[in-house]
Amino acid sequence: MLDSGAQATIAELAEREGTASSSMTRILRLSRPAPGIVEAILDGRQGPQVTLARVLEPFPTEWGLQRESVTHRS
Known part of the structure; x- marks a missing residue:
C-alpha cells in the first residue's frame, strides 16, 4: 500500500490497520x-x-x- 500510493506514510497505513505506527514499523521490517x-x-x-x-x-x-x-x- 505504501508502494502503490494508497497510503502515503507508515502512520496512515497504521491508522488504516488500527495499529500504532511503532508496531507497523516493526511489522514492515519483516518484509525486508x-x-x-x-x-x-x-x-x-x-x-x-x-x-x-x-x-x-x-x-x-x-x-x-x-x-x-x-x-x-x-
Missing part, C-alpha cells in the same frame, strides 16, 4: 530480510538465535549487516 535468511527460516535451518522477538528488534536494512547480525548474536 535478506534472501538467505528467508530461505533458512523456510527450510528450518535458521538457528535458535533467529526468533520473532529478535527480528522485531531494530534490525539492519542492509542484507550483509543482517547476515552478520543473525550469525554473531546469540
Whole structure:
C-alpha cells in the first residue's frame, strides 16, 4: 500500500490497520530480510538465535549487516 500510493506514510497505513505506527514499523521490517535468511527460516535451518522477538528488534536494512547480525548474536 505504501508502494502503490494508497497510503502515503507508515502512520496512515497504521491508522488504516488500527495499529500504532511503532508496531507497523516493526511489522514492515519483516518484509525486508535478506534472501538467505528467508530461505533458512523456510527450510528450518535458521538457528535458535533467529526468533520473532529478535527480528522485531531494530534490525539492519542492509542484507550483509543482517547476515552478520543473525550469525554473531546469540
